[in-house]
Amino acid sequence: xxxxxxxxxxxxxxxxxxxxxxxxxxxxxxxxxxxxxxxxxxxxxxxxxxxxxxxxxxxxxxxxxxxxxxxxxxxxxxxxxxxxxxxxxxxxxxxxxxxxxxxxxxxxxxxxxxxxxxxxxxxxxxxxxxxxxxxxxxxxxxxxxxxxxxxxxxxxxxxxxxxxxxxxxxxxxxxxxxxxxxxxxxxxxxxxxxxxxxxxxxxxxxxxxxxxxxxxxxxxxxxxxxxxxxxxxxxxxxxxxxxxxxxxxxxxxxxxxxxxxxxxxxx
Amino acid sequence: xxxxxxxxxxxxxxxxxxxxxxxxxxxxxxxxxxxxxxxxxxxxxxxxxxxxxxxxxxxxxxxxxxxxxx
Ligand code: SF4
Ligand code: SF4
Ligand code: SF4
Numbered sequence: 001x002x003x004x005x006x007x008x009x010x011x012x013x014x015x016x017x018x019x020x021x022x023x024x025x026x027x028x029x030x031x032x033x034x035x036x037x038x039x040x041x042x043x044x045x046x047x048x049x050x051x052x053x054x055x056x057x058x059x060x061x062x063x064x065x066x067x068x069x070x071x072x073x074x075x076x077x078x079x080x081x082x083x084x085x086x087x088x089x090x091x092x093x094x095x096x097x098x099x100x101x102x103x104x105x106x107x108x109x110x111x112x113x114x115x116x117x118x119x120x121x122x123x124x125x126x127x128x129x130x131x132x133x134x135x136x137x138x139x140x141x142x143x144x145x146x147x148x149x150x151x152x153x154x155x156x157x158x159x160x161x162x163x164x165x166x167x168x169x170x171x172x173x174x175x176x177x178x179x180x181x182x183x184x185x186x187x188x189x190x191x192x193x194x195x196x197x198x199x200x201x202x203x204x205x206x207x208x209x210x211x212x213x214x215x216x217x218x219x220x221x222x223x224x225x226x227x228x229x230x231x232x233x234x235x236x237x238x239x240x241x242x243x244x245x246x247x248x249x250x251x252x253x254x255x256x257x258x259x260x261x262x263x264x265x266x267x
Numbered sequence: 268x269x270x271x272x273x274x275x276x277x278x279x280x281x282x283x284x285x286x287x288x289x290x291x292x293x294x295x296x297x298x299x300x301x302x303x304x305x306x307x308x309x310x311x312x313x314x315x316x317x318x319x320x321x322x323x324x325x326x327x328x329x330x331x332x333x334x335x336x337x
Contacts, residue, residue, distance in 0.1 A: 003327065012282055013326060019286030023325025031322065175322040213325075214291035 003030045006040060008060050015054065019213025021172035021198025022052050025090070025119055026059070028175050032182035043086045046075040048100060050092035051126045051200070052119040061088075069099025072107045075114050083253040086115070086186055093120040093134040097155065101133075108162035111190045112252035117182065118155055118193060121200035129203030140207040155195040156244050165190035168243040171197040171220035181243065189251050197224070197239070271316040271333035276308035283328035289320035298329075 007030070016023050033043065043061040047053035048071035056063040062085070066074045071089045079087045096104050096118045107114060123141060124130040131141035136152040159167045166188040168181045178196060185192035199205060199216035210216050225231045227242035276298075285304030298320060299309040306329060308314070318331045 007327070013284065013328075016325065018284035018325075019288055020325055023327070024288075024323055027322060027324060027327060172323075175319070179322070213286050214288050217288065217292070217323075 001034060001037075001039075003027075003034055006030050006033060006060055007058055011058055014058055016051060017200075017202045019199065019201045020051070020125075021121060021196075021200070021213075021216075022055065022119055024172040024175065025052075025117065025178070025196050025198055026055050028178040029055075029088070029090075029117065029182050030059070031179045032186065035179070035183055036186060038086065038186075043088060044075075044078050044082070045088050045090065046071050046078060047090050048095045049126070050095045050124070052090055052092040052121075052198075053095060055090045069095055069101075070103060071095070072100060072103040072114065072116065076107060076110075076112055079112055079114055080253060080256065083113070083257075087113070088115045088117065088186065090117045090119065092125075092132075093118060093122060093155070094124050094132040097153075097158070098133045105158070105162040108159055108164040108191050108193065110252045111163060111165050111249055113189050113191070115182075115185045115188075115192045115194070117185075118195045119198045120155060120195055121198045121204055122152075123200050123204040123207075125200045125203050129207060135204070139204075142203070142207070155193070159193040159195075160245055163191075164193045165245065165247050165249050166192035166243070167245040168193070169195040169197070169239070169241045171217075171224055171241060172199060173217040173220040174224075174241065177241065184243070184246070188246065190247075190249060271335055273311060273314050273316050274332040274334050276311060276314070276320075277330040277332050278306055278308070279326075279328045280305045282326045284326055286325065288323050288325065289329055292323060293320055 045056045045061045046064045047056040049068035056065050075087050075089045122134045129142040131144045131148045134152045139148045170178045185194045201213045224241045225238040227240045283305045290298045295313040297310050297314045301307045
């Protein structure tokens with residue numbers, strides 16, 4: 001199928017600002033799904049609230065647009081009910097890790113076969129540029145006009161510590177790597193977390209004087225490096241990208257089926 | 268494998284928002300924004316069909332059509 005066959009063309013042009021990284025993530029995800037040769041009916045996309053969560057409006061899969069931070073809870077229900085479907089949950093950094101932080105760590109702990117794509121643009125875009133838990137110390141936001149004094153956390157490390165069996169990071173600049181990682185994450189049987197650094201030129205970019213969308217993408221190119229690279233050893237400030245973890249551990253729906261089977265046998 | 272041959276840059280002017288990402292990152296400087304801030308293939312003869320513009324467009328507004336494809 002062509003990329004265009006996976007979208008709801010009637011809602012285009014989409015509402016994201018010019019140069020918004022979320023569109024690039026949607027583009028990369030569609031290319032990954034096209035490579036997998038999946039049909040629209042095999043995929044369920046469940047999202048919460050935020051600019052990134054709007055992806056579920058534009059793709060022509062089974063889609064559920066739910067409430068802020070709770071997309072993973074809804075997705076867990078869908079997956080347990082219909083485990084043969086592929087469930088993808090696109091989230092923003094605030095949706096995933098502030099409002100939905102608890103759902104995030106527990107979905108990871110259970111290792112349910114869901115692909116969580118966390119679009120990290122370090123800001124709440126939809127509501128006007130408030131700082132998010134990923135903005136980072138010293139950045140500016142509409143709610144931190146002097147500077148933000150909150151520290152951020154590392155999404156990949158958090159996901160690994162919580163037990164996710166597939167954890168990766170890439171950026172909106174590295175589109176080929178993005179497509180490849182999303183493809184692998186969808187194929188992985190277990191909870192997969194793909195963090196994608198994306199640009200919000202309208203708020204994070206403007207408030208922090210980072211230039212236009214292309215300049216923000218240049219930053220992703222210059223300040224990230226493959227996991228374990230020589231450059232990382234020389235400059236610890238570089239952000240690593242690639243697959244951090246990919247391991248086989250019992251998947252939640254399969255384990256649940258075993259319990260049902262066991263219970264049906266009687267004791 | 269034969270090198271893909273460019274047939275056309277299929278540009279959707281209704282969807283293009285003139286963000287300039289494709290123009291900025293094209294390795295061969297093929298693309299430009301016109302006076303309406305819509306992308307145009309100014310030097311199509313230089314295009315190497317790498318499709319990076321197509322992959323990086325946030326608006327799905329540019330597609331590289333090669334001779335083999337159709
Ligand atoms: S506000 Fe930021 S995140 Fe939201 S659509 Fe605009 S650029 Fe994208
Ligand atoms: S990347 Fe897409 S939206 Fe941006 S200028 Fe190019 S074709 Fe237009
Ligand atoms: S396919 Fe590559 S060379 Fe051709 S216009 Fe797009 S980015 Fe430039």
